[in-house]
Amino acid sequence: MxxxxxxxxxxxxxxxxxxxxxxxxxxxxxxxxxxxxxxxxxxxxxxxxxxxxxxxxxxxxxxxxxxxxxxxxxxxxxxxxxxxxxxxxxxxxxxxxxxxxxxxxxxxxxxxxxxxxxxxxxxxxxxxxxxxxxxLGLPVESGAPAPRMPVGAPAAALTDRGLWVDRAEVEEIVAGRAPGTLVCALAPVQFTGAEPTRYSRRGHIPGSRNLSAKTVVDDRGLLRSRGELVALAEAAVGEREEPLVVYCGGGISACLTALGFVVAGHDAVQVYDGSIEEWSADPSLPMVTTAGGDA
Known part of the structure; x- marks a missing residue:
């Protein structure tokens, strides 16, 4: 388990x-x-x-x-x-x-x-x-790295469990040809395109909901309780279609939002690794800037 x-x-x-x-x-x-x-x-x-x-x-x-x-x-x-x-x-x-x-x-x-x-x-x-x-007053160390550990043989049993999606799969969801709900993990000001972006264009992928990764942890950086995460997930996606496909700017913050969904009890969660960095770089792909969440 x-x-x-x-x-x-x-x-x-x-x-x-x-x-x-x-x-x-x-x-x-x-x-x-x-x-x-x-x-x-x-x-x-x-x-x-x-x-x-x-x-x-x-x-x-x-x-x-x-x-x-x-x-x-x-x-x-x-x-x-x-x-x-x-x-x-x-x-x-x-x-x-x-x-x-x-x-x-x-x-x-x-x-x-x-x-x-x-x-x-x-x-x-x-x-x-x-x-x-x-x-908590727990001890820390400082200084240069310790000598590297001996390198073992690579694990032969690593297999892809299907927790990632690529651009083509996201395009299918946007077009309505595949099931799924897109969830943007960027902060609301980035979701709406209200502030500068690290990427080619501002905004979000059409049809996306917004659950900022910053809301998954509290002001001390601790993961919120399961009850709080359930409430956040409900507010963001409700009963919308699974899988929940989470993305952000470059596939990093998306994983924190994905963690929140998993702890809240959602099993069908995937991450779009290319995220906005890949999507926004292609001018043929649509981006949305709006003051509210997509319907």
């Missing part, structure tokens, strides 16, 4: 240093707000990791690892065989206990959680991230 996707800081702290200690990965990426349309500036979060991190953790640079570096899009998921190689280099194999965190609002941790979930690897997200950890 899959583990619950979120783990509390004190539970992790009790395991560190013991025989059941999880592999702890800091997956922070720095992504500045857009100053103008098309302004996309991701940076590795390793500098923050060096300043303070969970004891025994490692930083994973998502600009080069657990992403398809040959893709024209940012942070595209790699093929299962490439993902298996990257995970082996991190010491992750069948049966590994993995805890993910970031130094933001859990969007990057959720991205890697969804990536691993998509190939059948159970992982958990540290509730509240590093900020939640330090708020």
């Amino acid at each position: 899959p583990v619950h996707p979120v783990v509390q800081a004190r539970e992790v702290a009790a395991l560190l240093g013991g025989p059941e200690a999880p592999i702890v990965l800091d997956v922070t990426v720095l992504l500045a707000p857009a100053r103008f349309d098309g302004d996309y500036r991701p940076e590795s979060g390793e500098s923050l990791w060096r300043e303070a991190h969970l004891p025994g953790s490692r930083h994973v640079d998502l600009l080069t690892t657990l992403s398809d570096t040959a893709s024209a899009l940012h942070f595209t998921r790699p093929a299962p065989d490439r993902l298996a190689v990257d995970l082996a280099a991190l010491g992750v194999g069948p049966g590994s206990s993995v805890v993910l965190y970031d130094q933001g609002s859990a969007t990057w941790a959720a991205r890697v959680w969804w990536l691993l979930r998509g190939v059948g690897v159970d992982a958990r997200i540290l509730d509240g991230g590093l900020a939640g950890w330090t708020a």
Whole structure:
């Protein structure tokens, strides 16, 4: 049975240093707000990791690892065989206990959680991230990375579980030729196109509902209760047709909204990996700017 996707800081702290200690990965990426349309500036979060991190953790640079570096899009998921190689280099194999965190609002941790979930690897997200950890007075380390772990053989059992969709599938939903409800995980001002975007055009894909990833966590960065998430999901999609296909700007925040749907009890949830970055780059594809949610 899959583990619950979120783990509390004190539970992790009790395991560190013991025989059941999880592999702890800091997956922070720095992504500045857009100053103008098309302004996309991701940076590795390793500098923050060096300043303070969970004891025994490692930083994973998502600009080069657990992403398809040959893709024209940012942070595209790699093929299962490439993902298996990257995970082996991190010491992750069948049966590994993995805890993910970031130094933001859990969007990057959720991205890697969804990536691993998509190939059948159970992982958990540290509730509240590093900020939640330090708020409890739990210990941190600083400094350079520890020597790399021995690289094991890539896991041969990684198979795609169908948690992702591509552009063609989204086009079918927009055209009404395939079932599904599109959900945009961007903030309302980005959904409506009221502020600059990192991508080619502002707005959202026609027919989309809006459930901002920022609403899935509270002001402390903790995942909201299941009851709160059920209410958010109901307000966003009600009884609309499944699967729920979630997207955002570049397929990152979408995974946090997807987490909210899963915890709320929705099973048929998928993520459009290319998201607005891919969709908006094709001028033949429609975009909508509006002050309200689509009907």
